[in-house]
Amino acid sequence: MMAQAHKEALPARDPEITGDNSTIITEILRSEIGVATLLTRLKQSISSCKDFAVFLKKRATLEDEHAQGMRKLCRSTRESLRRPDTRQESYARQFEEMLNLHDHLAENETGCALVLHQMHEDLAQLASTMERGRKHWKQFGLSAERKVNDAEQMAEKAKAKYNSCAEECERVRTGDRRGGKPFGFKPSRSGAQYEEELHRRLTAAAFDYEVKVQAAQAQRLELVNSLRPQLVHAVHEMVNECDSGLTAYVQKYSQLNEKLVLSNGIAISPFKGAHVTESRSLRDIVSSIDNDADFKSFWASHSHKMPASPKEPEAQFKQHAGPSGKYTPRPPQQNLPSGPPIVHDESPHNFSLPPIPRDVDQPTFPDMVQSAGAANNQSAALPIQPAAWPASSTSQDNSVQRSSQDSLADIPQLRPVFGVPLDEILARDDCSIPTIVCQCVQAIDLYGLDVEGIYRLSGEKSHVDRIKALFNNDASCINFRRPEDFLHDVHSVASVLKQFLRDLPEPLLTNELYHEFIAASKIDDDISRRDSLHGLINRLPDSNYATLRLLVLHLNRVQEHSNMNRMTSENLAICFGPTLLGSNSNSNMVDAGWQVRGIDTVVQNCFSIFHDE
Numbered sequence: 001m002m003a004q005a006h007k008e009a010l011p012a013r014d015p016e017i018t019g020d021n022s023t024i025i026t027e028i029l030r031s032e033i034g035v036a037t038l039l040t041r042l043k044q045s046i047s048s049c050k051d052f053a054v055f056l057k058k059r060a061t062l063e064d065e066h067a068q069g070m071r072k073l074c075r076s077t078r079e080s081l082r083r084p085d086t087r088q089e090s091y092a093r094q095f096e097e098m099l100n101l102h103d104h105l106a107e108n109e110t111g112c113a114l115v116l117h118q119m120h121e122d123l124a125q126l127a128s129t130m131e132r133g134r135k136h137w138k139q140f141g142l143s144a145e146r147k148v149n150d151a152e153q154m155a156e157k158a159k160a161k162y163n164s165c166a167e168e169c170e171r172v173r174t175g176d177r178r179g180g181k182p183f184g185f186k187p188s189r190s191g192a193q194y195e196e197e198l199h200r201r202l203t204a205a206a207f208d209y210e211v212k213v214q215a216a217q218a219q220r221l222e223l224v225n226s227l228r229p230q231l232v233h234a235v236h237e238m239v240n241e242c243d244s245g246l247t248a249y250v251q252k253y254s255q256l257n258e259k260l261v262l263s264n265g266i267a268i269s270p271f272k273g274a275h276v277t278e279s280r281s282l283r284d285i286v287s288s289i290d291n292d293a294d295f296k297s298f299w300a301s302h303s304h305k306m307p308a309s310p311k312e313p314e315a316q317f318k319q320h321a322g323p324s325g326k327y328t329p330r331p332p333q334q335n336l337p338s339g340p341p342i343v344h345d346e347s348p349h350n351f352s353l354p355p356i357p358r359d360v361d362q363p364t365f366p367d368m369v370q371s372a373g374a375a376n377n378q379s380a381a382l383p384i385q386p387a388a389w390p391a392s393s394t395s396q397d398n399s400v401q402r403s404s405q406d407s408l409a410d411i412p413q414l415r416p417v418f419g420v421p422l423d424e425i426l427a428r429d430d431c432s433i434p435t436i437v438c439q440c441v442q443a444i445d446l447y448g449l450d451v452e453g454i455y456r457l458s459g460e461k462s463h464v465d466r467i468k469a470l471f472n473n474d475a476s477c478i479n480f481r482r483p484e485d486f487l488h489d490v491h492s493v494a495s496v497l498k499q500f501l502r503d504l505p506e507p508l509l510t511n512e513l514y515h516e517f518i519a520a521s522k523i524d525d526d527i528s529r530r531d532s533l534h535g536l537i538n539r540l541p542d543s544n545y546a547t548l549r550l551l552v553l554h555l556n557r558v559q560e561h562s563n564m565n566r567m568t569s570e571n572l573a574i575c576f577g578p579t580l581l582g583s584n585s586n587s588n589m590v591d592a593g594w595q596v597r598g599i600d601t602v603v604q605n606c607f608s609i610f611h612d613e
Contacts, residue, residue: 002569006243040234044244046134056249060120063110067110082231090294092291098285105268108263108264127242137234148219158211162202169198169199271280394568420501422543422547423543432543433543439480440493447560451490451565459492471496498579501579510541529601534609546560548580555572555606575602577599578592580595
């Protein structure tokens with residue numbers, strides 16, 4: 001009966017399938033494994049859709065990060081390009097345009113990243129929808145299959161019961177007693193009654209069996225003719241939808257890549273034509289950099305910095321108008337006392353050897369004349385050598401130096417400050433701190449805190465001499481807020497300040513307290529050394545104290561920029577130790593190390609020593 005039910009089932013409505021294997025595919029879809037196979041195929045499509053969505057998300061993240069990094073790089077490069085220490089002119093203009101082009105490329109990448117993010121969300125939503133549909137149809141198919149299986153199992157049980165009753169009736173009819181009578185307390189029945197009872201039971205079992213078979217056939221027919229085709233059709237449609245959506249987004253991804261590459265290519269090398277907006281390519285931008293024009297423009301921009309002095313005289317050789325062009329060597333002065341050679345030191349410390357002791361016998365003028373005459377007589381027998389020609393560079397330097405000295409000679413020394421006692425300067429100018437110290441400190445605070453080697457490197461001698469002449473003329477007319485007043489040479493300002501302090505008749509820390517300062521500097525404990533130096537500084541005269549306070553606080557500001565100017569408190573102490581404590585005696589040179597240590601301690605503890613007043 002089950003086989004007959006299968007034969008009478010109507011053909012299922014399968015999806016249209018064409019191709020060489022269409023018959024095999026149709027048979028598989030109509031079979032019991034068709035639904036499970038389609039569900040497996042749908043699972044593969046969903047998995048592929050999710051994988052491509054993850055790929056799109058990661059690619060979008062990469063594009064977005066690259067665009068942000070490109071913008072950040074362009075922004076930092078613009079800031080560097082606008083600094084005064086970088087090359088300008090055409091290079092800066094073309095580089096700025098090249099950065100604008102990179103910004104355009106970053107915008108293209110940002111737009112691509114947004115589209116990729118949207119594609120990722122759409123594909124993720126499609127995969128989620130397909131996953132929910134797959135679960136729904138899977139439960140639907142399993143439920144239908146379960147109903148059919150349950151109906152067929154009930155039919156099998158009814159069949160077993162029917163067969164058992166039929167066998168019992170057959171044994172009773174044939175007289176086979178192997179089965180025996182049923183055991184019980186009821187009175188035994190006759191054979192006719194027992195046979196009649198078995199017949200009723202057989203009839204009931206046959207009816208139940210037939211009903212169960214019909215129900216199973218109906219369930220099977222519904223499954224084969226209606227439910228399974230519906231399920232197969234729905235799952236097949238979902239597979240087609242998922243695959244079609246995935247293919248469409250893969251195609252869209254390829255088109256997006258083509259668009260991105262094309263947009264970047266047009267930005268880097270745009271089309272040239274009548275209907276295309278004129279814009280320069282990256283190659284044209286780079287080719288517009290003119291090194292020669294930039295070099296000339298750079299020099300032209302410095303024309304205003306040329307000194308206003310007249311044309312420098314050319315060096316010329318002039319022979320001395322003597323009796324002969326021959327050189328007579330100077331006779332040796334044998335009677336003069338021998339002493340240490342004079343050393344000209346241009347270092348910031350300006351150490352010099354001690355003067356000749358007063359107890360040495362000085363030769364008188366007649367003795368010197370007599371000695372010179374004897375030397376001339378002694379050298380008369382020697383052959384006379386022609387004078388050596390001086391080097392041209394030396395002659396030129398001497399000529400330029402004479403010209404500079406002639407121009408400085410025109411500036412009168414109305415109110416001299418170099419070599420003048422500190423109290424005399426303050427009383428004359430009616431101030432508490434010398435104007436030269438205030439002006440120099442102000443100039444270095446404004447323009448020299450980040451200059452490498454400030455106070456260590458010397459300024460140009462011509463600039464230093466001119467600034468000294470201006471201060472000796474009238475310091476009240478100088479305003480170092482204008483760099484042109486100190487010839488744009490902050491090193492010369494530092495040299496002038498150190499020269500002023502060195503030329504004071506008495507050091508700023510006074511000769512009276514010198515030995516106590518050295519003794520305090522030799523203290524090993526930092527706190528004790530600081531307190532001892534603090535006490536000595538408080539004993540200074542008011543003018544010395546005020547000037548020292550301004551100077552030390554300024555030096556502290558300089559050492560705070562040591563990462564730029566390379567001048568730590570120790571380096572500053574090396575420059576100012578002999579200057580503030582004095583360097584005109586042999587003992588001071590021996591104590592140079594202790595001088596540096598003391599000034600270093602004062603600079604490092606300036607806020608503890610000099611309170612806000």
